[in-house]
Structure formats: structure tokens, C-alpha cells
Amino acid sequence: MTAYLADVGALARKDLLLELRxxxxxPAMLLFVVSTLVVFSFALPAGTGETAAYGLLWVAIVxxxxxxxxxxxxxxxxxxxxxxxxxxxxxxxxxxxxKGIAVVVFxxxxxxxxxxxxxxxxxxxxxxxxxxVALADLGLASVGTLLAAMAAAxxxxxxxxxxxxxxxxxxxxxxxxGASIAxxxxxxxxxxxxxxxxxxxxxxxxxxxxxxE
Amino acid sequence: MLLLAGVALAFYWVPDAPLEGFRQRIFYIHVPVAxxxxxxxxxxxxxxxxLLSTRDQRYDLExxxxxxxxxxxxxxxxxxxxxxARTSWGVWWSWGERQLVLFLVLFLFYSAYFMLRYSVEAGPxxxxxxxxxxxxxxxxxxxxxxxxxxxxGLIHPVVFDRNVGDNLAGSQLLTFAVCLAxxxxxxxxxxxxxxxxxxxxERLRELREALE
Numbered sequence: 001m002t003a004y005l006a007d008v009g010a011l012a013r014k015d016l017l018l019e020l021r022x023x024x025x026x027p028a029m030l031l032f033v034v035s036t037l038v039v040f041s042f043a044l045p046a047g048t049g050e051t052a053a054y055g056l057l058w059v060a061i062v063x064x065x066x067x068x069x070x071x072x073x074x075x076x077x078x079x080x081x082x083x084x085x086x087x088x089x090x091x092x093x094x095x096x097x098x099k100g101i102a103v104v105v106f107x108x109x110x111x112x113x114x115x116x117x118x119x120x121x122x123x124x125x126x127x128x129x130x131x132x133v134a135l136a137d138l139g140l141a142s143v144g145t146l147l148a149a150m151a152a153a154x155x156x157x158x159x160x161x162x163x164x165x166x167x168x169x170x171x172x173x174x175x176x177x178g179a180s181i182a183x184x185x186x187x188x189x190x191x192x193x194x195x196x197x198x199x200x201x202x203x204x205x206x207x208x209x210x211x212x213e
Numbered sequence: 214m215l216l217l218a219g220v221a222l223a224f225y226w227v228p229d230a231p232l233e234g235f236r237q238r239i240f241y242i243h244v245p246v247a248x249x250x251x252x253x254x255x256x257x258x259x260x261x262x263x264l265l266s267t268r269d270q271r272y273d274l275e276x277x278x279x280x281x282x283x284x285x286x287x288x289x290x291x292x293x294x295x296x297x298a299r300t301s302w303g304v305w306w307s308w309g310e311r312q313l314v315l316f317l318v319l320f321l322f323y324s325a326y327f328m329l330r331y332s333v334e335a336g337p338x339x340x341x342x343x344x345x346x347x348x349x350x351x352x353x354x355x356x357x358x359x360x361x362x363x364x365x366g367l368i369h370p371v372v373f374d375r376n377v378g379d380n381l382a383g384s385q386l387l388t389f390a391v392c393l394a395x396x397x398x399x400x401x402x403x404x405x406x407x408x409x410x411x412x413x414x415e416r417l418r419e420l421r422e423a424l425e
Contacts, residue, residue, distance in 0.1 A: 150342050156332040164329060164346070167322035168353060171360035178363055191363055195356060202352055209265055209341040 007090040011098025025071040032067050033114040036060040053122040054180040058173050066162050068106050069144040073152035086211050096207035103141040132179035135192040136172050143168055146203040149210050171195050243293040245393040246286050249400045253283030258351035261344035273340035276347055278408045282400050284323045290316050311361050318357050
């Protein structure tokens with residue numbers, strides 16, 4: 001168990017270090033999420049109401065996640081690192097966990113910018129919203145990492161990921177929007193937690209089959 | 214055999230006139246078709262699970278064919294549901310209709326399945342990737358259903374009241390059962406047919422490669 005956690009930690013650290021040195025993905029995500037919010041402020045006609053703004057925030061979050069995920073396996077693919085990782089004497093699901101942690105960190109950093117920007121441009125950010133975003137990050141990262149590994153193996157790559165990803169994360173959007181605007185956010189937060197649990201277990205268990213022959 | 218199932222379906226469907234009026238009749242097509250689509254997706258997931266546990270490549274084609282059938286019946290569900298919505302409520306599409314929204318999500322999801330298959334080179338890796346995706350699909354069904362129920366109260370406070378499940382009289386139940394059996398038989402026949410076709414296709418390709 002400790003060996004497994006050490007593997008996961010090492011893999012996550014590798015991704016974070018790589019990002020720290022190259023700065024490929026994170027600046028793009030930050031810029032993207034802020035510019036999306038600016039576009040939304042023009043897309044929303046005056047007087048549309050606060051609920052619409054919360055809805056658009058969730059669209060921005062999901063699209064930012066897609067942007068980050070398309071790059072998630074870029075290094076692995078270009079340098080053929082994945083073959084090496086699969087051959088390494090560690091459990092394959094550790095690759096998923098390590099990558100997932102890195103994706104969560106990227107997403108959280110992007111939202112650290114996005115949520116204050118949202119509060120500045122649109123509506124105040126509540127604690128329920130922060131909790132929903134945190135829970136949604138876990139779900140988006142766990143499903144997204146698996147699908148990104150699938151997409152990386154295909155010819156269509158960047159084109160394929162949103163197609164695979166969007167139908168699968170509709171429940172996350174429902175839960176997130178619900179937690180932001182409903183009177184009883186607890187139900188929606190619970191639903192997000194359930195989604196995280198189900199799909200994290202499923203992705204963790206099935207990742208091995210995606211990366212191996 | 215295929216024709217027989219279809220004829221039996223039409224034959225049993227027509228004479229039993231339901232009480233609620235003509236438009237209600239589509240219920241006997243719409244609901245069995247929807248249930249058949251679920252059955253196909255479930256069957257695909259079962260074959261996918263078998264593939265992952267046994268690594269036997271023949272399950273790949275079976276799972277793929279089942280998804281194929283499921284998508285066809287899913288489209289039929291969307292079309293018949295849309296017609297029903299038009300006759301009952303005067304609109305072609307209603308976001309308040311849970312089953313239809315669920316099928317739209319599933320349709321998008323399984324369309325991406327085909328995209329995935331077509332853009333990955335054939336081989337054991339594609340087989341296990343498709344299998345994992347098919348498994349995700351069958352988990353997505355209840356999760357999406359829950360999500361749509363949650364979203365309903367949120368976005369559409371007015372829900373159309375439609376009690377299809379209860380109050381089925383004896384003759385209606387019989388018709389429903391016959392229709393369900395009919396669509397299931399139709400799906401099974403199509404499935405076997407398609408599977409045979411795909412197997413022949415694959416054999417042919419192998420032989421052609423062997424010749425070259």
C-alpha cells in the first residue's frame with residue numbers, strides 16, 4: 001500500500017515538475033477560463049439574471065477541463081513515455097492516479113483565478129459553489145484522465161476527447177449548477193460526491209485495460 | 214425470421230385498441246423500443262465485461278454489434294417519443310420528458326463510441342478500450358437518470374404528469390408484453406444477423422490479407 005502511494009506520488013510529482021519547467025498547459029488554461037468568462041459577459045444580454053451566469057461558469061469550467069485534458073497525455077505521446085510507464089514495475093492504475101492528481105491541481109489553480117474573476121464580473125461566490133467546484137474537479141479529473149488516455153491512443157486525439165467527455169460529464173454540470181443556485185444545495189453536493197465515487201472507482205479499475213495491449 | 218417478428222408485432226399491435234384514444238397507441242411501440250435499447254446496452258456491457266475478464270477477442274465484435282443495435286433502437290425511441298410528444302402536448306421536444314432527455318444523452322454518448330472505434334487501429338487495445346467505454350455507458354444510464362431527475366426540479370418546475378407504468382388493464386398489459394417480446398425478438402434477430410455479417414466481413418478481410 002505504501003509502495004503504491006509512493007508510486008502515485010512520484011508520478012504526480014513528475015507531471016507537476018514537468019509543468020513547472022515547461023509551462024505548457026497551465027497558463028493556457030488560466031487565460032482560457034478568463035477569456036471565456038469575458039466572452040460570456042457579452043453573450044449574456046443585460047437583465048438575464050444571476051442564474052444564467054452560474055450556468056455559464058460551469059460551462060467555462062468544463063471547457064477548461066477539456067483544454068487541460070487534451071494536453072494531459074501530450075508529453076507521454078510525443079516522447080513515448082507511456083510505453084515506459086506501462087513497463088515500469090508499478091500498478092498501472094497508479095499512472096491514472098498520478099495523472100489525475102496533476103489534473104486536479106491544474107484545475108484547482110485555474111479555478112483559483114476563475115472564481116475571483118467570476119465574483120468580480122458576475123455574482124458573489126458562495127461556499128456551496130466552492131464545495132461544488134472542488135467535488136466536480138475530482139469527478140472531471142477521474143473521468144477525464146481515463147478518456148484522455150483513450151483519446152491519446154486514437155488518430156483523432158484532440159478532436160475525440162470532447163466527444164467522449166461531454167456526454168459523460170452532463171451529470172457533473174447538473175450537480176454543479178444545482179448546488180450553485182438551488183435552495184437546498186446539499187442534495188446536489190451529495191449527488192456530485194456519489195458521481196465522484198462511482199466513476200473514480202470505475203476509472204481506477206479499468207485504466208489498466210486502456211493502456212495495455 | 215426477422216420479417217416474422219415484425220409482422221407479429223404489427224399484427225398484435227393493431228387489433229387491440231387502447232381506451233385512451235388513438236394517440237396513446239404509440240405507447241406500445243415507444244416503451245418496448247426504449248426497453249429494448251436498454252437491453253442492448255446492457256448486453257453490450259455484459260459482453261464487454263466478459264472481454265475484459267477472459268481476453269477473448271470474439272466478445273469485442275459481439276459487444277460492438279450490441280451497441281450498434283442499441284443506438285438504432287435509441288434513435289427509434291427518440292423518434293417515436295418525439296411523435297408522442299407532438300400528439301400529446303403539441304411540441305416536438307420537451308425537456309420535461311425524462312426518458313427522452315436520457316436517450317438524447319445516451320445517443321450522444323454511444324455515437325462517440327463509434328467515433329472512438331473508427332479512430333483507433335483495430336487490435337486488442339481497441340477491443341479493451343471499447344469495452345471499457347461500453348461499461349461506462351451502462352453505469353452512466355442510472356447516474357444520468359438521477360441527474361435528469363435532479364435537473365428537472367431545477368430548470369423545469371412544471372413536470373408533465375404521465376403515469377405509464379400503472380393502471381394497465383389486462384388487455385393492455387397483454388399487448389404491451391407482446392410488443393415487448395416482439396421488439397426484443399426483432400433486436401435479437403438483427404443482432405444475430407449483423408453479427409454474422411460482421412464475422413463474415415472479418416473472415417473475408419483475413420483471407421484477403423492471407424492471399425496478398
